[in-house]
Amino acid sequence: MRIEKIFFLCDAPEFAQLRLQDPSTTTMEGLIAFNKHLLFVMTIIVVLVGWLLFATISNYDEFNTQKSQSFFHSNALEIVWTSLPALTLLNLASPSFTLLYSMDEISTPEISVKIIGHQWYWSYEISDFDTMATCMDSDKTLKYTCYLLTEESISQKNYLGFFRLLETNKRVLLPSNTHLRLLVTSVDVLHSWAIPSFGVKVDACPGRLNQVNVFLKRIGMFFGQCSEICGVNHGFMPIALLVVPSIQYHYFVVSKLF
Known part of the structure; x- marks a missing residue:
């Protein structure tokens, strides 16, 4: 079974929601x-x-x-x-x-995730796999380019049950119970990378790296959006993350890079 198909939906906005989303950090x-x-x-x-x-x-x-x-x-x-x-x-x-x-507070990260804001999509570069150093080349990097999944695509059979305006063409895979370092920047204008369940909102500034450390305590699907007005399509820059157990993530990385 493909690892991208294994997920448990646990954190997404609800209609007329008044409470905060469940915490994952x-x-x-x-x-x-x-x-x-x-x-x-x-x-x-x-x-x-x-x-x-x-x-x-x-x-x-x-x-x-x-x-x-x-x-x-x-x-x-x-x-x-x-x-x-x-x-x-x-x-x-x-x-x-x-x-x-x-x-x-800064702890020693096991994986670094570089998050780059564009008009109007996000790209990711994941490297520094310290926990996998024995079986991987440290120069290896996972890259994602994540665009909004259109309503026409969601209506297709393969995407039934997906969320409108929150889904991307690729879900970024991250491990649970792992110290992650998020490095956020931008290539054009100001953006802001925000995940409510993480309690994280980091500004993406051109020419500057902003850093935050997170420790994801549980698996699941987590959604966010750009939280800084960045142009006409500001409302169409979703963030979709899939957090899986560390061992499962290990197998996924090895299969992708080797």
């Missing part, structure tokens, strides 16, 4: 956890401020002529309304900085 797990923490704190603040506004409107309207109590000075009150917002911001900043640090 530690980075995305951290982003989801921080999002939940942020929403919890925001809910408390909204309820507190809403209650204060409601109490003020209810007790002091145009028909209530009773003189309100006057405050000229209160050290305790000043300490509370200064320290409470500061502690709240600290509570939000601490996990945020931790997450930012972990996203920039």
Whole structure:
């Protein structure tokens, strides 16, 4: 059985989707956890401020002529309304900085993936197969050129069940449980390579390499799109990745390059 036919669809946008996609990296797990923490704190603040506004409107309207109590000075009150917002911001900043640090952390990659943005498609060069050094020439490189799969092609029998505007003519194969280094650049204008399930969004700038490390924790199909307006066909630059077990990827690379 061809390895390209073995996939498990697990991460794709849904109609009227409100939740985040399932995480496939530690980075995305951290982003989801921080999002939940942020929403919890925001809910408390909204309820507190809403209650204060409601109490003020209810007790002091145009028909209530009773003189309100006057405050000229209160050290305790000043300490509370200064320290409470500061502690709240600290509570939000601490996990945020931790997450930012972990996203920039560089580990020793086993495979390097060079991602090149074009108007309006993506190309990939995969090299540095350190884990396969005993059976491969280090100069060997896998190359993909991935264009949008048109609706006419999807309607054909071989592509039934594929996603409109998300599928490409080739699916980039990557191994799971492997440290990957993504090097992103562009040959013409600004692009942005983004995969929601990875928690990754990397700008593709002409003449510059941007780097990010990912560790894919599970197999499946993962989709993304260009996230930087780059011209008339900006909305037609999909990303389709197929993540398979490492041993399966090993066999695929050997069969392709030898």
